Amino acid sequence: MTVAYGLRIRAHLARSDFHLDVDLELPPKGITVLFGPSGSGKTSLLRCVAGLERPSNGLIRLGQELWQDESRDVFVPPWERDLGYVSQEASLFGHLDVQKNVDYGLKRSGKPGSAKARSGAIELLGIGHLMHRHPANLSGGERQRVAIARALATQPRLLLLDEPLAALDLARRHEILPWLEKMRDELSMPMLYITHSADELARLADYLVVLDKGSVKAYGAAQDVLASVESPVIVGEDTGIVLRGTVVGRDALWHLSQVAFPGGYLWVRDNDMAQGRQVRLRILARDISISTHEPQDTSIQNHLMGSIQAIVDDVHLSQALVRIRCGDSILLARVTKRAISMLDLKTGDEVWAQVKSVAVIA
């Protein structure tokens, strides 16, 4: 009998400034985002998975393949681990042009179908026209795309991405994010993705691991972790939830699309989305307000009824986060504590959530 294992990571690493101490079992596909402030051990964790660090008492296993097990004295060196690694700073080899950079790993992987994987990676990242350029003559965004394509071309079983967008400006980030989303949707390989951007987190994460000072604070499906009450500590001002829904209708006159999600319907901007398309919606907690009866005479178009599950302190003393269950979904609303007192909101109350703004993120 075979069991579909994911990625098992158990690692203890003692450094002068912090201790990494994690024990995780991650799903075998999709993007798992490692989130946390700098110095929380995200990069160290990724380096342990890659074999660039050797954690004591470590156990690293991908599927049935054992990469490290100190109890059995197994340690597979990084060059024999079937993975791709893309780091934050430019990691292209300066003495090779783009083509030779892409072929570097490919030549050493020795896998069947490598020509197809190579052209697939080049096409997926849109770097075909750059093949004869040198890294020095590429923009930051192009360099990162080449680095990602180089890792993909080896058809790794696991892709590790360490803040691949951190060194880029906002415009370049928006240039690469769609490629990453495309990779998530078209490739079946699991990815571990480090970021401390709430935006990237919301757009990319299927699964979320929150690290702080070397230990795991929360992990699970991204939707669940984001909607949990710990999230204000996690993402600060950009606290919000992500919903998955389906485009079900359109109001052509007013350029709006209707999206159904487990819990109701939302009107969003019409971006020429076909009926039936799956979308991710991101709603920031600060864009939801609460009313105790159905709002009338308001400009806000999206009203959802739900019940209050919890009220917790937010990052600022004046504010609270209200967790509202709405059908099978959870909404988070950021309101002032004075409003909670005036409206006498309590756990279990039926309320209306007014959604001021919804972002379609994929």
Add this chain to the structure above:
Amino acid sequence: MNFPLNKDAWDAICLTLELAACTTVILLVLATPLAWWLAQTQSKWRAPISALATLPLVLPPSVLGFYLLVAMGPHGPLGQLTQALGWGVLSFTFTGLLIGSVIFSLPFAVQPMQNAFEAIGKRPMEVAFTLGAGPIDAFFSVALPLARPGLLTAAILSFSHTVGEFGVVLMIGGNIPDKTRVVSTQIYGHVEAMEYAQAHWLAAGMLVFSFSVLLALSLLRKRIGQVLP
């Protein structure tokens, strides 16, 4: 006036170039792993080994030459070893001279390479590892090509420093025509014999050679700097 470069002078020039070329080749082979080790290691031996490899830079050539002469002589440890191996005594031979030159120019090969390897940092090697290259593969396909400017500097400095050495040559090699007499000792001989005209020609040649080497080196660095980021 005689033709300025007679047969003796040509012999000395050829021997000098031969010695410098052999020294450079041997140094590149020996100093590359040493420089790599010094750039990478965190061993407690790093400091003493590094000091030892730099010693020829500050030691008077006559001191180095004296110890080498004693070691290579018939009663020295090296001399007894070479005699036991049937190679005879190496002092006052070209091989002896070559060994002395290699040791004397060692810091000029190690330091530029070590700097180059240190400037590359750990990352390119780690990237190569994650792309499936083992340590030796990664060294030859990534570290060495990236350190090319340092390698070039090391080669040029070793070569020209060997051409310019005097003290060690005199101590180990003596001044035997066609065997161990190089340009620098030839000039010394001319001056001792009051043959200033010949000394002038050779000295001027050395001056032009040394200047050209340094000029070429700085131009080359500029060009490499433009090609490599």
